[in-house]
Amino acid sequence: MVDFWVADLGKKEEGKLQIEWAERNMPVLMKLRKKYLGNQPLRGMRVAACLHVTKETAVLVKTLIAWGAEVFLAASNPLSTQDEVAAALVDEGANVFAKRGESADEYLWAIRTIVEKTPDIVIDDGGDVHAYLHEKDRERAKHVKGGTEETTTGVIRLKALEKEGSLIYPVFAVNDALTKHMFDNRYGTGQSTIDGLLRATNMLIAGKTVVVAGYGWVGKGIASRAKGMGARVIITEVNPVRALEAVMDGYEVMPMAKAAEIGDVFVTASGNKDVIRWEHMKKMKDGSVLGNSGHFNVEVSVKDLEENAEGWREIRKNLREYKLKDGRRLYLVGEGRLLNLVAAEGHPSEVMDMSFANQALAAKIIAESTGLERRVLNVPKEVDLEIATMKLESMGVEIDKLTEEQQRYLESWRLE
Numbered sequence: 001m002v003d004f005w006v007a008d009l010g011k012k013e014e015g016k017l018q019i020e021w022a023e024r025n026m027p028v029l030m031k032l033r034k035k036y037l038g039n040q041p042l043r044g045m046r047v048a049a050c051l052h053v054t055k056e057t058a059v060l061v062k063t064l065i066a067w068g069a070e071v072f073l074a075a076s077n078p079l080s081t082q083d084e085v086a087a088a089l090v091d092e093g094a095n096v097f098a099k100r101g102e103s104a105d106e107y108l109w110a111i112r113t114i115v116e117k118t119p120d121i122v123i124d125d126g127g128d129v130h131a132y133l134h135e136k137d138r139e140r141a142k143h144v145k146g147g148t149e150e151t152t153t154g155v156i157r158l159k160a161l162e163k164e165g166s167l168i169y170p171v172f173a174v175n176d177a178l179t180k181h182m183f184d185n186r187y188g189t190g191q192s193t194i195d196g197l198l199r200a201t202n203m204l205i206a207g208k209t210v211v212v213a214g215y216g217w218v219g220k221g222i223a224s225r226a227k228g229m230g231a232r233v234i235i236t237e238v239n240p241v242r243a244l245e246a247v248m249d250g251y252e253v254m255p256m257a258k259a260a261e262i263g264d265v266f267v268t269a270s271g272n273k274d275v276i277r278w279e280h281m282k283k284m285k286d287g288s289v290l291g292n293s294g295h296f297n298v299e300v301s302v303k304d305l306e307e308n309a310e311g312w313r314e315i316r317k318n319l320r321e322y323k324l325k326d327g328r329r330l331y332l333v334g335e336g337r338l339l340n341l342v343a344a345e346g347h348p349s350e351v352m353d354m355s356f357a358n359q360a361l362a363a364k365i366i367a368e369s370t371g372l373e374r375r376v377l378n379v380p381k382e383v384d385l386e387i388a389t390m391k392l393e394s395m396g397v398e399i400d401k402l403t404e405e406q407q408r409y410l411e412s413w414r415l416e
């Protein structure tokens with residue numbers, strides 16, 4: 001019997017249409033679903049997944065169920081759940097514990113609930129379930145055969161756990177697969193961040209000065225999309241190599257203390273906390289828009305905004321206007337949480353196709369392996385190549401093949 005806590009089961013038909021649309025645009029995952037249907041690689045596996053409950057996640061969850069798994073799903077962000085998708089997934093046989101706008105306590109309750117199902121496999125986005133198992137439920141962690149992690153932030157947390165020698169089960173760093181971060185982090189976040197900014201503000205990007213904090217894959221994606229729409233883009237960085245790369249990619253680079261005075265729009269993508277704090281806010285122009293596309297809601301200090309504001313009001317959906325004591329107004333998108341998922345629908349299906357193909361194949365490897373090392377593991381290179389090949393095929397793109405002579409040439413160290 002399916003167990004669930006969702007907002008409204010009556011929305012399931014609406015959710016099914018959304019999922020059908022995502023399935024059309026996720027050809028790699030759909031092909032994999034079909035390919036291994038007969039083998040039932042996840043038969044008997046209990047999978048706890050903590051992911052944004054979106055139409056794309058639904059395509060992954062349906063694939064895991066089709067491969068024989070029992071799935072328990074919680075949201076990886078209190079504001080990103082698409083309630084109609086949650087309802088449809090319950091109808092598809094998933095145990096879903098997620099409601100858009102759930103409180104911090106409910107968010108934690110949902111994580112505890114999926115952990116208490118004693119999973120064999122844990123699929124995480126941000127590392128909260130892995131952290132919960134290692135901190136609060138080590139007995140259940142010992143039962144876990146293996147896990148996966150979707151994000152840069154989560155992989156950093158897991159590597160810290162590994163370094164301490166405390167990792168209890170092996171975890172595949174799905175984020176680190178090339179067919180994940182080169183596309184999802186860059187093109188997915190790049191486009192969906194602009195999408196969220198537009199839905200929340202409907203502003204004209206052309207002619208604006210957009211400040212992007214962090215020039216990792218996510219920062220690169222946002223910067224290139226903003227530039228493509230006619231913005232003047234400024235990058236702030238702490239890493240000299242990345243800063244140099246940004247300069248040579250044609251962006252202005254400067255400290256946030258300077259950029260704060262110039263920017264119209266500020267988007268954080270650094271993975272760190274307090275990247276925009278009062279010392280910056282106090283210099284910003286009246287009307288500046290602030291948002292975050294990093295995993296956690298710690299990059300823009302909402303506490304600093306609240307402490308220095310006379311009050312706030314929701315001026316549009318997902319847009320809060322803070323009236324500061326000096327009379328300026330600053331605008332915060334999506335409460336400083338992942339704006340691309342709160343104010344828009346997250347990454348488009350076409351990129352989640354590759355990210356979730358990696359997730360599905362990593363779960364399959366865990367189920368089929370014995371004795372995986374208790375480490376943060378890379379998804380095998382062959383999986384990356386298989387996914388890229390399938391994606392190209394689905395796009396009708398053909399590429400060259402090495403001749404035997406070229407292959408020999410590449411493998412030889414000799415002079416001739």
Ligand code: ADE
Pocket residue numbers: 051052053054055056057341345346347348349352
């Ligand atoms: N992370 C970013 N975009 C996403 C989406 N559309 N679905 C699930 N997780 C996501």
